[in-house]
Amino acid sequence: MKGVxxxxxxxxxxxxxxIGLALLVLxxxxxxxxxxxxxxxxxxxxxxKIKGGWAGQVIGVCYALPTEFKYQKRIIPDSIQMNLxxxxxxxxxxxxxxxxxxxxxxxxxxxxxxxxxxLFGLEFANAEFELWGANQRARYxxxxxxxPPESGHWKNTTASGQIDFQIEADFAGLTTAxxxxxxxxxxxxxxxxxxxxxxxxxxxxxxxxxxxLAFIYDDVEVIINESLKLIPEESGFHRAISDVxxxxxxxxxxxxxxxxxxxxxxxxxxxxxxxxxxxxFSMDANLNMAYVVVGLLYGQGDFFNSMDxxxxxxxxxxxxxxxVGGVLGTILGYDKIPEAxxxxxxxxxxxxxxxxxxxxxxxxxxxxxxxxxxxVKAGGKVDGDIxxxxxxxxxxxxxxxxxxxxxxxxxxxxxxxxxxxxxxxxSGTGITIMGGPNFRKLGRKDHKLQDYVAKVEVTIDGKKAxxxxxPFSYHARTDVEIYFNFELPxxxxxxxxxxxxxxxxxxxxxxxxxxxxxxxxxxxxxPRDPKKLKxxxxxxxx
Numbered sequence: 001m002k003g004v005x006x007x008x009x010x011x012x013x014x015x016x017x018x019i020g021l022a023l024l025v026l027x028x029x030x031x032x033x034x035x036x037x038x039x040x041x042x043x044x045x046x047x048x049k050i051k052g053g054w055a056g057q058v059i060g061v062c063y064a065l066p067t068e069f070k071y072q073k074r075i076i077p078d079s080i081q082m083n084l085x086x087x088x089x090x091x092x093x094x095x096x097x098x099x100x101x102x103x104x105x106x107x108x109x110x111x112x113x114x115x116x117x118x119l120f121g122l123e124f125a126n127a128e129f130e131l132w133g134a135n136q137r138a139r140y141x142x143x144x145x146x147x148p149p150e151s152g153h154w155k156n157t158t159a160s161g162q163i164d165f166q167i168e169a170d171f172a173g174l175t176t177a178x179x180x181x182x183x184x185x186x187x188x189x190x191x192x193x194x195x196x197x198x199x200x201x202x203x204x205x206x207x208x209x210x211x212x213l214a215f216i217y218d219d220v221e222v223i224i225n226e227s228l229k230l231i232p233e234e235s236g237f238h239r240a241i242s243d244v245x246x247x248x249x250x251x252x253x254x255x256x257x258x259x260x261x262x263x264x265x266x267x268x269x270x271x272x273x274x275x276x277x278x279x280x281f282s283m284d285a286n287l288n289m290a291y292v293v294v295g296l297l298y299g300q301g302d303f304f305n306s307m308d309x310x311x312x313x314x315x316x317x318x319x320x321x322x323x324v325g326g327v328l329g330t331i332l333g334y335d336k337i338p339e340a341x342x343x344x345x346x347x348x349x350x351x352x353x354x355x356x357x358x359x360x361x362x363x364x365x366x367x368x369x370x371x372x373x374x375x376v377k378a379g380g381k382v383d384g385d386i387x388x389x390x391x392x393x394x395x396x397x398x399x400x401x402x403x404x405x406x407x408x409x410x411x412x413x414x415x416x417x418x419x420x421x422x423x424x425x426x427s428g429t430g431i432t433i434m435g436g437p438n439f440r441k442l443g444r445k446d447h448k449l450q451d452y453v454a455k456v457e458v459t460i461d462g463k464k465a466x467x468x469x470x471p472f473s474y475h476a477r478t479d480v481e482i483y484f485n486f487e488l489p490x491x492x493x494x495x496x497x498x499x500x501x502x503x504x505x506x507x508x509x510x511x512x513x514x515x516x517x518x519x520x521x522x523x524x525x526x527p528r529d530p531k532k533l534k535x536x537x538x539x540x541x542x
Contacts, residue, residue, distance in 0.1 A: 039178065039216045039389040046177060046387055048333040049215050050367045053174050054360055055337055055345055056303075056329020061097045061322035062089045063304075064311040071314035072280035073527035075259055082308070086344025093345070096129060097322055099353040101168045103127055104191055106358045108175060109366040113183070113373065117148040117190040124194060128475070129355040130444070133273070133283050134159035136479040138195035143476050144469060149193035152201070154402035158432055158484050159273050160197035161402050162283045165204030166292075167319045170326050171363075172204070173211020177371035178389035180378040181230070184212045185394060196285070198402030199237040203285035205230055205397065206241070207292075207323055214330035216391055220296045223327070232399040240267045240286040241293055248297045255298035255309055262290055269522070272403050274434050274480055277514050278411045280528045281315075288316050295324040303328050303337070406430055406486050407520035411512060418456070418482075418499050418508040425494045430486040430516035433497070435509045437472045444474040449506055456508070457498040458483045465495075472506065482508075486516060 063084050067076055107115050107123050124135075125142035134152065137159050141151040154160040169188060176183040185205060192204045209227035217223050224245070231238045243265060247258040262268055267286045270276030276283060291313035299306025306328055307321035329337060349360040358366070372382060379390035409428055414421060418435070442449060454470040468483050482497065499508055 037391045039391065041178075041215070041387050041389065043382075043385050043387060045333070046215070046371065047364065047368050048335055049330050050174055050177065050371065051334035051364050052332055052337060053170065053211055053214070053326050053330035054363060054367075055334055055342065056332075057101075057170055057322045057326030058093050058098055058345065058360075059084075059089065059329075059337070059341055060307050060325025061095065061318045062092050063307055063325070064318040064321045065092055065095070067311055067314075068318040069281065069316065070530050071317065071528075072282070073263065073525065074314055074530065075256060076312040076314060076317065082311075084341075086341070086347075089341070089344045090348055093348050094351065094354050096131075097167055097319055099129060099355055100124075100127075100131075100135070101171050102353045102356050102358055102360075102363055103129075104168065105171045105175070105363045105366050106356050108171075108370055109358065109362065113175060113187065113370045115190075117194065120191050121148040121151060121194045127355050130474070132479065134162040134164035134195040134200060136477070137481075138164075140471075140476065140478050142194075148190070149197075152193045152195045152197050154197050154272075155486065157195075157197075158481055159195075159200075159283075159479075161200040161271075161285055162196070162273055163200070163203065163285050163288045163316055163319065164283075165192040165194075165196040165201060166207050166285050166289055166323065167316075169204035169207040170211055170323070171367070172208035173214070174330070174367040175370035176208070176212045176374045177215040177367075178375050178378075178380070178387075179213050179216050179391035179393075180371075180374040181209060181212060181392065181394035182378065183374040184208050185230070185397065198400040199235060199240075200285045200402070201400065202231050202235055202237040202397070203289045206237070206289065207327075210327045211330055214327050216389060218331050220301060220327070220331070223331075224293060224296060226393075230394055230397055232396050234399050235401070236267050237286055237289070240265070240290050243267075244290045244293045244297070248294075255294055258294060258298070259313055262287070262294075269525075271407055271520070274432050274514060277408045278523050278525065280525055283316060288320055291315065291317075291320045292323045295321060296327065299324070299328075301328075303332065403486060405518045406516050407518065409515045409517050409519075409521040411514045413512045414510045415512070416510055418497055418510050419502075421497060421510045423494050423496050424513060425492070426513075426515045427492050428515045428517035429488050429490045430484070431488070431493075431495060432484040432514045432516075433482045433495070433510060434480050434513065435482050435511040436470055436478060436480065438507055438509060439474050439477070441507075442472065442474075447472075449503075452503060452506060454502070454506065454508055455500040456482060457500055459496045459498070460485070460488070461493055467500070470508065480511075482510065490518060 121142050125139040137157040138151045172187045188205045188208050192201045206227050210223050213223045247261050251257045270282050270284050291310050295306045295310025298309050307324050310321040310324045311317045352359050381388050449472040452472045456468045458466045
């Protein structure tokens with residue numbers, strides 16, 4: 001795999017849906033220590049699991065959607081109960097957690113599983129959907145000419161360790177069913193490095209592996225441990241998930257105690273993503289994947305309880321139960337998901353997903369074909385209706401470390417137009433300057449400055465360091481950074497910003513800046529008050 005070779009170089013109460021649902025949906029836990037490496041299933045069973053994976057992730061994200069980022073460094077209390085209805089699924093299934101995932105499936109359907117990273121990147125960057133976080137920074141990089149894998153490398157983004165590929169990696173497991181991990185890693189390399197690197201990439205590989213192994217294992221603990229073998233032990237991600245596994249052993253019946261233990265770990269602390277530094281907000285892959293694993297382990301195989309626990313951990317609390325639901329849905333299969341939920345879901349399976357040309361039904365077919373191909377490539381065979389899967393383990397991946405020995409030391413508010421900022425003096429090894437166009441004032445689409453690109457000259461210690469293009473298009477924006485640099489020599493520095501091409505009506509502001517050095521300066525971070533954070537989708541919250 002060329003891309004991988006290149007890397008070497010560079011217990012809440014069980015909250016069931018309030019629709020009179022009385023049955024429990026259980027995935028066996030510890031039902032088998034390990035199954036044979038050669039597994040036989042039917043074509044129908046393969047498709048049933050693929051459909052279950054897609055249905056599980058859709059139901060999971062819809063179930064928890066009203067809570068997204070509402071609870072930051074807080075557990076969602078038991079008093080908050082979810083009341084998901086079929087109508088809500090019909091209204092909200094077509095969201096970014098699903099259609100960005102499907103965009104990569106669309107590319108596979110049109111250009112094949114072996115499509116190059118550049119093609120995936122261009123399709124992703126030019127798609128009309130809105131993006132944020134590591135995804136938007138990757139889009140900006142690609143549109144500015146920095147192609148994968150450099151588009152996701154830590155030197156080119158402040159968000160390489162964020163959750164983005166974790167959210168979208170479902171397809172990488174559903175197109176490589178049955179533990180075809182060579183293929184799983186290969187597609188994860190080509191797509192995941194579009195937007196992530198290091199722990200952020202490992203998180204997506206981990207998700208993809210869990211999906212792939214869910215076709216041949218029915219024990220979530222085995223799936224978690226087998227998937228973790230892919231991740232280098234020296235990585236922060238491996239340490240985070242290993243800690244959660246240990247917490248589960250120490251507190252097997254008390255996920256809330258485990259949650260509080262997670263909060264004490266240094267890996268739960270955001271170090272680089274600007275919105276999360278010295279903030280309760282976290283899109284970090286390590287923390288959010290820890291919440292996925294908490295749900296899978298403490299949910300004890302129950303479909304809804306597992307999603308609910310993951311949701312109650314907070315932060316990106318719709319994406320995390322979506323991953324939980326997808327993995328469990330793959331284990332269970334489509335026909336084991338309660339009909340009460342599937343009745344509504346079936347009504348939307350043939351609807352074209354936003355910003356793509358594919359429906360859920362199309363995604364099933366593409367994943368099915370790709371999985372059959374990858375099963376055969378891995379030494380399995382297809383004989384009529386019978387599929388023989390030859391599971392091959394995979395060596396641990398090469399170590400990727402993003403932002404080595406680079407830690408935040410301070411965050412300074414500025415809140416001035418760029419012309420009034422003047423010289424910024426700071427000490428350390430790096431800086432991120434946040435700001436840009438005011439899209440709240442401009443609007444996101446079809447404003448009069450849509451095609452304008454501001455050019456800002458950046459001077460560090462009296463020497464020109466860069467000219468930054470800052471599009472006033474929300475689609476092409478940098479997201480929140482005017483400039484960042486993590487590779488300065490340790491010491492005193494000063495930075496100046498000059499807007500080279502101002503035009504009438506355009507405004508650029510500097511909001512704040514973060515300084516970095518080789519030793520972390522920690523600050524007290526208080527939980528956010530959920531009453532001050534508006535629910536984006538409140539319809540089914542009680």
